[in-house]
Amino acid sequence: MELDAALLLHLALGHVCLVYDFGSRNKKRGAPRALWYGLEFIRYALEKMWLDQRGRAYLRGHDAAAAFDSHVRGLSTSTERRLKYYRQYIPDGGLPEGVRLYGVYSATAHDMDFGFYRDIAIAFLSPGASVEECIAAKQAGESAAAGLVARGDTHAAAEELLGMRLFLGGLSHKEYCAWRDGGTNGMAEVP
Secondary structure, eight states: OOOOHHHHHHHHTTOOEEEEEOOOSOTTTOSOHIIIIIIHHHHHHHHHHHHOOOOOOEETTEEOHHHHHHHHHTSOHHHHHHHHHGGGGSOTTOOTTOOOEEEEEOOOSOTTOHHHHHHHHHHHTOTTSOHHHHHHHHHHHHHHHHHHHHTTOHHHHHHHHHTSEEEOOOOOHHHHHHHHTTTBTTBOOOO
């Protein structure tokens, strides 16, 4: 029920939407539950409600479609109505790639250090930063990733550009094992 209206609109229009999370409590696995479970369920539910299709539903490599179907059936009428409202914004060609919702995560040594993040927000959003400085920083990051993009390795380019790791969900057990065991740049090849 609390999904942002702008997020739902962008997803319905077919845009790629990234959710950033630095807060994993599971240091061994790395990816936060909000990504490996939450985003997977959101993607699944929206594809079912918007596209009338049962998408892939894998959690850590195991089929979760039955559980997800049960959760979708358990949504309140008002939540279901709110989510279905955005179906009208899907382009005429539909969403051939499905709902493009992905998680981006990284470890942090500053969990629960609210003062640290407050200081970052104030510094980043301060009016003292010039537009030229922001553009120069953005271009420097883009040029570092340009070679990877040219070679067709968009996952590695995104990781290089963002300094984070991408969470690629919706994997079968075989794909999940390949991803967990290192795969290509830590990412499984998706059919």
